[in-house]
Amino acid sequence: MCLRRWWVLLLAQKAGVAGNNSHFAQMRVNNGAGPGGTPANGLYAANEEPGSDWASRTFPDNDGGNYYSVYRDVAPKEFNYRGENPGSYQNTYFKGSNVSEDDWRDIIGMLEVMGDNQTATWSSARARSVIDVEQWLRHLAVMSLFGNSESGINTGNNDDYAMYRGQNDPRFILVYHDLDSVLGLSSLNSGSGIFGATFCCASGDTVGIANAMNFFMHHPEIEPLYDRTLQDLMDGSFSAAQFNPVVDQIFADYPQLAGTATTVKNYMTARRATVAGLIAGLVPPATNSPVATISGEPRSPTFATTATLTVGGADITHYRYRLNNGALSAEAPVANPITLSGLANGSTNTVYVVGRNSGGIYQSAGAPTISKTWVVNTAAPTVRLSEVLAQNVSAFNHSGTFPDAIELHNEGGSVVDLSGMTLTDDPSAPAKFTIPNGTTLNAGGYLTLIANNPDGTSGLHLGFSVGAEGDAVYLYHRSSAGGALLDSVKFGLQLPNLSISRIGTGGDWMLSTPTLGAANVSQALGNPAGLRINEFFANSQPPTTEDFVELFNPSALPVALGGLYLTDAPWAESNNIVLRI
Numbered sequence: 001m002c003l004r005r006w007w008v009l010l011l012a013q014k015a016g017v018a019g020n021n022s023h024f025a026q027m028r029v030n031n032g033a034g035p036g037g038t039p040a041n042g043l044y045a046a047n048e049e050p051g052s053d054w055a056s057r058t059f060p061d062n063d064g065g066n067y068y069s070v071y072r073d074v075a076p077k078e079f080n081y082r083g084e085n086p087g088s089y090q091n092t093y094f095k096g097s098n099v100s101e102d103d104w105r106d107i108i109g110m111l112e113v114m115g116d117n118q119t120a121t122w123s124s125a126r127a128r129s130v131i132d133v134e135q136w137l138r139h140l141a142v143m144s145l146f147g148n149s150e151s152g153i154n155t156g157n158n159d160d161y162a163m164y165r166g167q168n169d170p171r172f173i174l175v176y177h178d179l180d181s182v183l184g185l186s187s188l189n190s191g192s193g194i195f196g197a198t199f200c201c202a203s204g205d206t207v208g209i210a211n212a213m214n215f216f217m218h219h220p221e222i223e224p225l226y227d228r229t230l231q232d233l234m235d236g237s238f239s240a241a242q243f244n245p246v247v248d249q250i251f252a253d254y255p256q257l258a259g260t261a262t263t264v265k266n267y268m269t270a271r272r273a274t275v276a277g278l279i280a281g282l283v284p285p286a287t288n289s290p291v292a293t294i295s296g297e298p299r300s301p302t303f304a305t306t307a308t309l310t311v312g313g314a315d316i317t318h319y320r321y322r323l324n325n326g327a328l329s330a331e332a333p334v335a336n337p338i339t340l341s342g343l344a345n346g347s348t349n350t351v352y353v354v355g356r357n358s359g360g361i362y363q364s365a366g367a368p369t370i371s372k373t374w375v376v377n378t379a380a381p382t383v384r385l386s387e388v389l390a391q392n393v394s395a396f397n398h399s400g401t402f403p404d405a406i407e408l409h410n411e412g413g414s415v416v417d418l419s420g421m422t423l424t425d426d427p428s429a430p431a432k433f434t435i436p437n438g439t440t441l442n443a444g445g446y447l448t449l450i451a452n453n454p455d456g457t458s459g460l461h462l463g464f465s466v467g468a469e470g471d472a473v474y475l476y477h478r479s480s481a482g483g484a485l486l487d488s489v490k491f492g493l494q495l496p497n498l499s500i501s502r503i504g505t506g507g508d509w510m511l512s513t514p515t516l517g518a519a520n521v522s523q524a525l526g527n528p529a530g531l532r533i534n535e536f537f538a539n540s541q542p543p544t545t546e547d548f549v550e551l552f553n554p555s556a557l558p559v560a561l562g563g564l565y566l567t568d569a570p571w572a573e574s575n576n577i578v579l580r581i
Contacts, residue, residue, distance in 0.1 A: 007250045008146075008179040009047075014246060015142045015237045018058065018135070018164065019176040020048040050162060050175065052097040061565075062166030066106055067096035069177070072151075072159035072208065079158040079209035081115035084108060092158065106165050110172050116211035124221045128366030132171040134225070134289070139174040140217065141229045144194045145238055145271060147187035150178045154188075156200040156210035171367070184267030185260070191274050194230065227279045234272050243268055290362065292316050292355030292369045295508055296337070299487060300374035303382055303412065309338040309351055309371065310504075316355035320362075323351055328365075331356070345378045382412025383421070383441060384487045385475055387501035387512065387520055391468035395497035395514045399458060404451035404465045406473055407501070407516050410441040420478030421486070423449065425464055430476045430483065433462040448516045468494045495558055498523055511560060526555030528564055 012019055048054055056063040074091040082088035086104035093107055110130040112118060127133060143154040152160040153174070162175035181187050188196065198217055200210035217226055236242060244265050251261040293313040298304055311319045311334050320328045321338055334355075343349060351371040354363040363369070386409035389395065392402045406423065410416050418439040424432040433449075439460075441447050447460075454461040466473060472490040476483055489509055491500055501512040501520035511523040534552035549566060553559050 007247075008182055009176075010250060011183075011237075011243075011246065012142060012146075012176055012179060015138070015145075015233060017139045017142050017176055018173055020050045020054055050096055055097060055164060055166070059164075059166055060567075062168045064098075065164060065166035065170075066098050066103075067175075068107060068163045069094045069096055070158060070161050070163065072157055077158055078116060078207045079111070079114075079212045080117045080207075081108075081111045093163075096162070106170065106172075107163070110165075114212060114216070116207060116209070116215070119212075119215045122215065122219075124219070125365045127216070128171070128364040130171060130366075132169070132173050133222070133364075134229070135173045136216075137222070137226045137229045138233075139176070140197055140213075141194075141226060141233055143176075144196060145230070145233060145268075145275065146179070146182040147184070147190060147192060147267070147271060148179065149181040149186065149188045152178060153209055153213065154196045156197055156208045156213065158209040183264045185263065187267070190267050190270035194226075194275055194278050224282070224284045227283045230275055230279055231283045234275065238268065238272065240269065240272075289364070290314075290316055290355045290357040292319055292353045292363060294351060294353055294369055294371045296504055297351070297372040298374045299384060299507055300372075301377035301380045302374055303376075303378055303380045305341065305343045305345070305376055305378065307338075307340045307343065307349070307374075309340070310334075311338065311353055311355065313355050313369075315357040317358050318356040319353050320356075321351055321353045324349060328354070343376045345376055347376050349374055349376065381416055381421075381477065381486060382414075383408055383410050383416050383418060383475070384502070384507065385409075385473060385489055386446060387499050387514070387516060388466060388473055388489060388491065389499040389514050389516065390466040390471060390491070390494040391496045391498075392514075393496045395499075396516055398450060401452075401455065401457060405514075405516050406449045406451055406462070406466070408441065408447045408449065408475070409502070410443055410445050411507075413443050415443060416441050418447070420480060422476045422478075422483075423462060424474050424476070425466060425471055427472075427474055427485075430474065431479075432464050433460075435460070446517050470494075492561070498558065511558060524557055526553065526557035526559040528559050528561070530555050531559060531564075533566075 009019060009021065013021075050069075051067055052063070055065060055067060059065075070093055072092065076082070077092065086102070086108070089104055089107060089111075093104075095102075113122065113126045113130045124133070140153065143152070146154075148154040150160050151157040160178040162177050163172050164175055165172045184190070195214075195217060198210055198214035200208045216222055237246075247261050247264050251257050291313055292311055293316075294309055294311060296307070296309045298307050311321070313334075316334055318331050318333050320331055322328045323340060338351060338353075340349075340351075350373045352368040353371070354365055354368050356362045385406065387405075387407035389405045392404055394402060396402065396405055398405070408418070418435045418441055419437045421435045422431040422433060423435075424430050426432065439447075450457070450459045450461045451465045452461055453463055470492040472488065474485060475487045477486050489500070491509070494500070495511070497514070499512045499514045499516075500509050501515075501522075502508065503510045503512070503520055503522045511525060513521045513523050515521050530553070532552045532554065533549060535548075535550040537548050540547050551561075
């Protein structure tokens with residue numbers, strides 16, 4: 001493949017669509033041009049092979065899934081549901097990962113909803129359960145802005161594209177494949193419409209994917225989202241202010257291709273004008289899809305047959321929920337928590353929530369917010385880990401010393417016998433410390449354990465400390481009761497004189513002001529959006545063997561880093577904050 005495709009992949013990825021990486025490589029045959037009509041300069045694109053390794057790099061939180069390449073070389077060529085026999089799909093869809101498992105249920109299930117012969121039973125809720133609707137619309141919008149004239153989705157053919165279905169998020173996404181004929185280079189005319197995917201077809205196909213795309217893209221719940229996506233792209237990565245400098249930067253090292261850069265920029269100028277005219281007056285107001293949050297889930301296992309969960313989230317005003325496989329509840333304001341009672345002993349429980357924002361828009365029922373799962377065991381002791389202080393400089397004075405400390409709390413309504421229960425920082429050695437016989441904890445009471453070697457001061461000394469660079473603490477039942485794990489916490493880098501503790505009825509671990517022996521108090525936190533990538537080192541040489549990235553928090557308040565992530569693949573973003581250079 002010639003160099004042209006290499007730079008198009010960069011533009012596609014900057015626009016937020018998924019696909020493989022590429023870089024230029026020079027190839028010659030007997031010091032002449034390479035195969036495939038490559039110019040005499042021999043410049044090719046060295047393309048990353050999509051598959052399991054690609055998925056691990058691109059979707060580190062959703063890898064291990066199935067990658068399918070799609071080709072229309074053998075009939076039937078339609079994007080349709082063909083029954084439950086996997087063999088009916090294997091001449092069109094080709095696995096690039098998990099080949100040995102030979103499991104085709106996911107693509108069969110997706111086509112049973114999205115196939116062009118399934119429109120009679122189609123609904124947006126069903127669609128959202130099998131595909132990432134917004135990602136499909138972004139892919140289709142980018143292909144339309146590119147004027148992609150290859151025999152793929154943008155021309156109504158079920159050909160020359162790929163799909164990926166992850167493990168953690170099982171919704172299919174679209175993946176680009178062939179991006180040669182784009183942006184004024186053998187592409188569609190800049191004055192072409194925006195619904196090329198709905199018109200069939202090239203090379204003698206009779207249906208392709210056009211029927212399915214025609215129904216999907218023109219559905220009254222979907223078409224406004226497509227218009228909005230086109231507008232967002234033209235305001236963002238396809239705007240002249242962003243698009244032209246990127247093109248200039250890409251081609252700066254290839255003066256022999258200066259004419260191509262001009263062609264690309266001129267095409268996009270004309271294409272923007274066409275698309276802006278086609279969607280004028282049709283673009284709905286910009287809005288973020290509402291996403292609820294859930295907090296307050298009980299620890300697992302829990303002795304309690306009741307639970308109180310709190311629903312929140314940015315601009316979430318109301319919600320509906322279901323417990324396990326039950327029906328969705330009536331709508332409730334977020335001021336009213338989810339109150340569960342009568343949970344059966346031995347039951348495993350998960351809550352699913354869809355939130356509504358102030359504009360009346362509901363979170364997709366196919367992508368609800370899912371709580372942590374917990375098990376009810378009424379025989380479980382009521383004691384739990386409550387607080388950990390792992391870098392005690394001066395916050396907790398114990399008889400003139402400043403040791404690390406761990407706190408236990410009895411959340412039950414009666415005295416609990418702690419005799420024989422054990423604590424450790426290493427699950428392979430669960431009995432590093434055994435609580436002495438006769439040790440009890442009153443209802444609602446707290447017990448502080450000193451995390452150091454016995455030093456002549458009062459209290460129970462564990463014989464081990466907890467690491468300020470990150471560690472874990474485990475609480476086990478006494479061996480005579482089976483020695484089961486009762487509670488645990490794993491934590492990262494800790495701040496001087498601040499602890500982590502369980503806060504609220506659900507006992508979520510949060511940064512705290514040390515209050516060992518008393519009710520826990522959370523520490524005020526700064527906004528993680530203020531974090532900055534301050535320094536990075538990307539070319540380590542011996543004796544230094546590790547590259548690094550340094551973060552800087554300009555706020556006066558500490559910022560919780562749990563759940564944030566860094567990435568070199570921003571098109572694979574989740575709902576978390578992404579730290580970029």
